[in-house]
Amino acid sequence: MDSAHTDPKLLVDLGLDGALAPGESEALRARVADDEALRNEERELGKLHEVLAAGRVAARPGFTEAVMATLPESAPWADRKLLGWRSVLGTLAAVLALALGAFGIAGAQGRQGAGMDGVGFAAARAVVDFATSAALSGAGLLAASWRGVGMAVAAALDLPATVIFGIGVVAVNALLIALLRRPRRRRAALAAAIRRRR
Amino acid sequence: MAAGTRPPALGALDIQKAPPVPDEELVARVLAGDQGSFGVLVARYQDRLVSFLFRMLRDLDTAHDLAQEVFLRVYQALDRFDPQFKFSTWTFRVAHNLGVDELRRRKVRWVPLQRQDAEDDSPWERELPSLEPSPYHDLRNDQRGAAIQQAIDALPGDYRELIVMRHYAELSYEEIAQLKRMPLGTVKNKLFRGRQMLKEKLAAYLGD
Numbered sequence: 001m002d003s004a005h006t007d008p009k010l011l012v013d014l015g016l017d018g019a020l021a022p023g024e025s026e027a028l029r030a031r032v033a034d035d036e037a038l039r040n041e042e043r044e045l046g047k048l049h050e051v052l053a054a055g056r057v058a059a060r061p062g063f064t065e066a067v068m069a070t071l072p073e074s075a076p077w078a079d080r081k082l083l084g085w086r087s088v089l090g091t092l093a094a095v096l097a098l099a100l101g102a103f104g105i106a107g108a109q110g111r112q113g114a115g116m117d118g119v120g121f122a123a124a125r126a127v128v129d130f131a132t133s134a135a136l137s138g139a140g141l142l143a144a145s146w147r148g149v150g151m152a153v154a155a156a157l158d159l160p161a162t163v164i165f166g167i168g169v170v171a172v173n174a175l176l177i178a179l180l181r182r183p184r185r186r187r188a189a190l191a192a193a194i195r196r197r198r
Numbered sequence: 199m200a201a202g203t204r205p206p207a208l209g210a211l212d213i214q215k216a217p218p219v220p221d222e223e224l225v226a227r228v229l230a231g232d233q234g235s236f237g238v239l240v241a242r243y244q245d246r247l248v249s250f251l252f253r254m255l256r257d258l259d260t261a262h263d264l265a266q267e268v269f270l271r272v273y274q275a276l277d278r279f280d281p282q283f284k285f286s287t288w289t290f291r292v293a294h295n296l297g298v299d300e301l302r303r304r305k306v307r308w309v310p311l312q313r314q315d316a317e318d319d320s321p322w323e324r325e326l327p328s329l330e331p332s333p334y335h336d337l338r339n340d341q342r343g344a345a346i347q348q349a350i351d352a353l354p355g356d357y358r359e360l361i362v363m364r365h366y367a368e369l370s371y372e373e374i375a376q377l378k379r380m381p382l383g384t385v386k387n388k389l390f391r392g393r394q395m396l397k398e399k400l401a402a403y404l405g406d
Contacts, residue, residue, distance in 0.1 A: 013390045017364075019371055047404040048397055051346055052365040057252050059244040060262060067240045067269045071233065077277030 008035070012042050016049060099127050218242075221285035228276060236276075240269055243286070247293055250367035253350075254297040264300060268293045287376045290367055294377070349399035357392035364389055 008031060014020050015028045032038045156164070219238070227235035247268060252261035271292055272279075279288060350358060363369045363377065371389070375382045397404060 007390075009394075010387070010390045013393060014386060017371075017389075019386065044397055044401075044404045045393060048393060048400065049365075051400070051403065052361070052396075055253075055346060056245070056249045056366055057258065057261075059248040059265065063244050063248070063262065063265075064237055064240045067244075067266050068233075068237050070266060070270055071236065071273055075229075075231070075233070075276075076274045077229065 008038055009041050012038055013045055016042065016045050095127075098130065099123060222281050225276060225279055225281075225285060228273075236269075236273055239285070243289055244269075246366070246368050247289070250290065250362060251293060251297055253362045253366045254294075255300060260300065264293070264296050268296060271296075283376065284373060286369065287373050290363070290369060290373070291377055293367075345400060345403060349396050352399065353392055353395055357388055357395065360385060360388050361392045361396070 008028075011020065011024070011028050012032065015025055020028060032042055219235075221239060221242070224235045224239050228239075244265060247265040248258075248261050251264050251268075252258055255261055255264070268289060272289055279285065350361060353361060360374060360378070363374050364371075369377065371382060371385050374380070374389075375385045378385070380388075
């Protein structure tokens, strides 16, 4: 803080709270020594600090032990880490199982038809086809939802300007009424609370 | 070694002058599996947290319950602690949020004490002294104790919050600035103004 342009009382306050740099503290000490009003300010603020500090409370004896007793035995973050690894391993296992399943089916079909050469290729292709279908259906859903939003906006824009203006006026009025009613409701709730307390 | 200086007793220097283990180091130890290090953090912050929550909620039992909840939440999310912030700031942010939630929860049951027309809509405005026994019990008949409490309560929300954070949570100016997302200069000025208001209200009790 630039002490040259600061209220000397603020500097006294900061000095008492240990928030001044050593150089600033020394300058302040010299200033306070020459100024009775600042000395009074320092004395009163010092007393205020003491009075406020006297109002602190301590935790009950045994509080630390009580807190430690409530902690879960196994650390939650360790479970989260484990879960992370588990989900990665689970996904890999699922993909592997899928691939093996596809490989098995293709193998069975291969024995009946084209022989074992095309089996690996067919299994890989089945997995790729599965992933592609999943991606396409996800993308299709996303596109459909965006198309729906676009259609709704387009339909709104097709309305006559007077209708849009009317809707806007009604919405703004409803908003204003809601804002005006809220404090009244709060006051009514408080009045009811007062009555209940009595 | 300079003449006239006595060598310290073996090990005494290490024990007496060993600096406290930084919070971040303790967090790392807990994450590495040393749950006991969390006890050190609890012991380090428990008084400040209880004091802070007590000033916020005026109910010592609730302050203890919420402080316990704060430590539990902090422990459960310890792996998400970002070491670029201070552990204290993070912990007190959790405490502050829980305190505000508790005050909101009480909102219907509680009645504003004063300043219903105040601009500040902070939930801190809606506190009432608890009927529970308090640490101020011994001071109940002490006019000064009551006046101090009343003077803090009468401060505008922002000022009161900063006063409580500085004097009861014992957070540094930098920690408060980080917690409240305020410029450091604003924190200094608001604390100064808050103390000036307190000084004015408590003038009768600050004399010799």
